[in-house]
């Protein structure tokens with residue numbers, strides 16, 4: 266469902282900023298792959314190459330006080346929302362200076378100030394949290410909204426349906442965003458979902474829904490603006506499906522046997538960064554020289570982030586028991602013994 270747009274067109278500065286953000290995320294991801302291969306980044310890592318227009322377009326339409334929550338493919342969302350490249354890279358390196366003190370790693374980025382509230386590894390697990398946060402803003406009469414991002418593979422999940430139901434019942438100020446990259450791990454959309462049209466799924470909850478070209482950052486921005494206006498006006502939740510594609514494997518350990526080279530090539534041809542770069546040049550808003558300078562600046566920023574991450578200290582041993590819910594095991598070993606009920 267498309268709704269009329271009433272806002273002003275994007276300025277040159279905003280458009281250039283969007284291009285730079287996408288370049289920054291791409292470079293961050295490429296360097297992450299490089300340092301993962303060198304054995305300096307460990308654990309599960311899911312890269313965002315190809316999907317940059319989604320995070321950047323969405324965030325451009327939000328206000329700084331709004332919250333973005335995302336799944337484990339979260340580097341792009343965190344950076345787009347304003348997390349520092351240094352702190353993000355340090356998190357991947359498991360360092361004390363990282364976004365969550367080096368304890369979360371790739372799947373658990375979190376920046377309270379920037380409003381990127383996770384980074385969640387459990388598929389769909391963050392959706393009820395997002396609805397809860399959004400409802401709290403409505404309850405407290407704050408003009409803040411929540412945008413929550415997931416993959417297509419999340420939409421058959423129970424959390425998805427429960428969250429949409431409650432969001433609608435409570436008219437919570439939340440935008441559900443599916444980055445449909447056509448696969449959940451190595452399983453194609455038509456194999457994992459009985460209904461492949463996301464908007465058909467959502468009509469069961471009477472939530473307005475749009476499908477958008479997720480390779481076009483301006484289209485994503487425009488659609489998110491419509492969603493933001495609806496949600497902030499107190500009209501309840503909104504749903505966006507962004508059609509996109511990941512250029513790399515599901516995670517760093519994926520031989521990609523489930524998709525053929527032609528399909529990958531076809532989507533790579535629609536690279537959101539090249540698309541935007543070319544569009545800005547055609548409109549006379551960007552020169553080859555300015556584009557080169559922007560690319561060099563971004564490369565320098567990410568190189569500095571890597572240097573910062575490398576030079577940062579590992580978390581101290583005491584940090585092991587900080588920021589956790591459970592108390593450390595008592596110094597008295599008998600106190601830690603769990604009694605078994607007698608027969």
Ligand SMILES: Cc1ncc(C[n+]2csc(CCOP(=O)(O)OP(=O)(O)O)c2C)c(N)n1
Nearest residue numbers: 338386387388416417418419446448449450
């Ligand atoms: C509850 C749960 N079940 C299974 C997994 C294993 N798993 C990790 S990623 C993934 C696929 C999710 O695909 P999608 O939502 O499309 O996101 P994408 O990776 O494509 O961005 C699965 C099944 C998990 N992390 N959590």
Ligand SMILES: [Mg+2]
Nearest residue numbers: 416417448449
């Ligand atoms: Mg997917």
